[in-house]
Amino acid sequence: MERTIYREIKATRQVWGLAIILAGFVAGSLAAFFYVEHHGHIVTGMNNRIVWGLPHVFAIFLIVAASGALNVASIASVFDQKVYKPMARLSAVIAMALLIGGLVILVLDLGRPDRIIIAATVYNFSSIFAWNLILYTGFLGIVGAYLFAQMSKDVPYATTRKIGLLAFVWRLALTTGTGSIFGWLVARPGYDAAIMAPMFIAMSFAFGLAMFLLLTATLLRLSDRVIGDALMHRLGRLLAVFIAAVLYFTVVRHLTNLYTAEHAGFEYFTLIGGGIYTWLFWLGQVLIGGLVPLALLLLPGFGKSPKTPLVASVLVVIGGFAQVYVIVIGGQAYPMELFPGYEITSGSGLGGIANYSPSLPELALGLGGVAVALLAVGVGTKVLRILPTTLSDANIGQDPL
Numbered sequence: 001m002e003r004t005i006y007r008e009i010k011a012t013r014q015v016w017g018l019a020i021i022l023a024g025f026v027a028g029s030l031a032a033f034f035y036v037e038h039h040g041h042i043v044t045g046m047n048n049r050i051v052w053g054l055p056h057v058f059a060i061f062l063i064v065a066a067s068g069a070l071n072v073a074s075i076a077s078v079f080d081q082k083v084y085k086p087m088a089r090l091s092a093v094i095a096m097a098l099l100i101g102g103l104v105i106l107v108l109d110l111g112r113p114d115r116i117i118i119a120a121t122v123y124n125f126s127s128i129f130a131w132n133l134i135l136y137t138g139f140l141g142i143v144g145a146y147l148f149a150q151m152s153k154d155v156p157y158a159t160t161r162k163i164g165l166l167a168f169v170w171r172l173a174l175t176t177g178t179g180s181i182f183g184w185l186v187a188r189p190g191y192d193a194a195i196m197a198p199m200f201i202a203m204s205f206a207f208g209l210a211m212f213l214l215l216t217a218t219l220l221r222l223s224d225r226v227i228g229d230a231l232m233h234r235l236g237r238l239l240a241v242f243i244a245a246v247l248y249f250t251v252v253r254h255l256t257n258l259y260t261a262e263h264a265g266f267e268y269f270t271l272i273g274g275g276i277y278t279w280l281f282w283l284g285q286v287l288i289g290g291l292v293p294l295a296l297l298l299l300p301g302f303g304k305s306p307k308t309p310l311v312a313s314v315l316v317v318i319g320g321f322a323q324v325y326v327i328v329i330g331g332q333a334y335p336m337e338l339f340p341g342y343e344i345t346s347g348s349g350l351g352g353i354a355n356y357s358p359s360l361p362e363l364a365l366g367l368g369g370v371a372v373a374l375l376a377v378g379v380g381t382k383v384l385r386i387l388p389t390t391l392s393d394a395n396i397g398q399d400p401l
Contacts, residue, residue: 004085004086004388004395005388005389006089006385006386006387006388006389007385007387007389008381008382008383008384008385008387009219009222009223009378009381009382009387010223011382012222014222015222015378015382018222018378019375019378022371022374022375022378023371023375025364025367025368025370025371026368026371026372026375028364028367028368029108029364029365029367029368029369029371029372030368031364032360032361032362032364032365032368033108033365035361036111036361036365037111040111041111043359043361044358044359044361044362045356045357045358045359045362046356046362047354047355047356049332049333049354049356050329050332050333050354050356051332052328052329052332053109053329053356053358053362054325054329054358054359054362054363054365054366055105055106055108055109055362055365055366055369056105056106056109056328057321057324057325057328057329057366058102058105058321058365058366058367058369058370059102059103059105059106059109059366059369060102060178060324060328061102061207061320061321061324062098062099062101062102062105062369062370062373063098063099063102063103063136063174063178064175064178064200064203064204064207064208064324065098065204065207065208065210065211065320066095066096066097066098066099066102066139066204066208067095067139067171067172067174067175067201067204067208068175068203068204068205068206068207068208068209068211068212068242069091069094069095069098069208069209069211069212070091070092070095070143070167070168070171070208071091071205071208071209071212071238072084072087072088072090072091072209072212073087073088073089073091073092073095073146073150073164073167074164074167074168074171076088076091076164077146077160077161077164077165077168078161078164078165078168080161083231083234086388086391086395087216087388087391088150089147089150089151089384089385089386089387090212090216090219090381090386090387091212092143092146092147092150092167092386093147093376093377093380093381093384093386094211094212094215094377095139095143095171095208096139096140096143096144096147096376097373097374097376097377097380098208098211098373099136099139099140100140100372100373100376101369101370101371101372101373101374101376102369102373103136104368104369104372105365105366105368105369108365108368108369109365119133120133128177128180128181128184129181131177132174132177132178132181135170135173135174135177136174138170138174139167139170139171139174142163142166142167142170143167145163146160146163146164146166146167147386149163151384151385151386171204172201175197175200175201175203175204176197176198176200176201178200179196179197179198179199179200179201180196180197182196182327182331183195183196183197187336188331188332188334188336189262189263189265189266189334189336189337190266190270190327190330190331190332190334191327191331192263193253193256193257195249195252195253195256196253198249199246199249199250199253202242202245202246202248202249203246203320203323205242205245205246206239206242206243206245206246206316206320207316207317207320209235209238209239209242209313210239210312210313210314210316210317210320211313211317213232213235213239213309213310213313214310214313214314214317215374215377216391217310219377219378219381219387220387220391223387225387225388225389225390225391226390226391226392227306227391227392228391228392228393228394228395229306229393230393231391231393232306232309232310233304233306233309235309236297236308236309236312237297239293239297239309239312239313239316240293240294240297240298240312243289243290243293243294243297243312243316244294246289246290246323247286247290247291247294250285250286250290250323254267254270254271265334266334269330269334269353270326270330274330274333274334274353277325277326277329277330277333280322280325280326280330281322281323281326281330283322284318284319284321284322284323284325284326285319285322285323285326286319287319288315288318288319288322289315289316289318289319289320289322289323290319292315293311293312293313293315293316293319294312296308296311296312296315297309297312329356332354332356333353333354333355333356334353334354335352335353335354
């Protein structure tokens with residue numbers, strides 16, 4: 001095992017071209033923000049029933065993935081796995097970048113982003129949203145300190161491990177807080193479930209590792225650097241474990257809801273009669289985001305290929321967006337039981353399934369947040385020495401396949 005050398009990536013024509021494309025998405029996001037701010041949220045697909053729209057789907061996916069993107073660094077420091085240590089710096093940068101991208105979407109989707117100052121200075125500790133604001137800012141600070149400790153020659157390794165342990169515990173708390181936003185909303189049958197917290201942790205592991213694999217492979221390709229086949233296979237097997245965990249918690253959640261009579265209506269809506277939400281659940285989340293990548297990673301005919309983990313990661317990301325869409329939008333579309341034991345017959349629409357069609361400004365805002373995250377990763381690898389010159393199996397001490 002050779003000594004790991006870190007170098008910045010060079011600003012090649014490919015890198016500049018990709019940066020310009022991402023900057024275009026950011027510009028489109030800003031244009032969408034000013035358009036919505038000027039005309040109001042009436043120009044979006046959101047309404048009084050669906051108050052968290054497509055931008056929140058993008059934001060929550062990025063925030064959840066940010067926690068999981070720190071997997072590699074946590075495994076390297078907390079569990080002292082030397083194979084993962086060369087990738088620990090990049091893992092920390094990707095985690096912070098994804099969280100920043102998600103928070104940018106949330107701030108711009110507030111309608112009055114200037115009021116974020118109130119949220120940052122006045123805390124209502126009876127609100128889970130106030131807790132999450134502390135968790136998000138704390139995550140950025142702790143992971144930033146963790147990255148500094150990894151890059152500094154003056155910080156002892158024992159100290160770095162302690163900071164890594166703190167970051168590991170904090171990220172679990174962060175994802176628990178995000179899942180609890182939904183799990184503690186007892187008024188909505190689609191959210192009211194304590195298992196939301198551990199399920200979101202499993203989701204973060206899968207989504208974050210998938211994003212890490214895709215971004216690492218892209219950066220290495222842009223800078224003509226190598227990643228070993230055995231290392232890709234190892235990361236792919238780890239991704240398979242996380243995919244299986246997400247499927248497990250999904251099954252447990254729905255079986256639990258089917259057991260309780262108060263959630264039977266929502267389960268029918270999600271599993272059978274929910275239209276687009278049912279299709280997204282079975283085809284997007286379960287099949288594309290779960291069973292297919294799991295089969296690709298575990299079947300002998302596919303699992304040995306170094307490209308298989310990347311294909312599986314793309315499928316996990318697609319399935320992840322479908323899963324978050326069903327949770328966020330589907331949970332709001334299903335009507336709340338405002339008057340238990342009574343049926344609402346007015347023309348207000350409160351008793352039926354809410355209609356929602358995402359608008360172009362919402363899509364632009366969400367894609368802009370993703371572009372911000374990717375640009376942040378690119379800038380980080382350009383100005384900081386966080387990307388190894390090689391991740392070959394020989395360099396990281398991994399036996400070849």
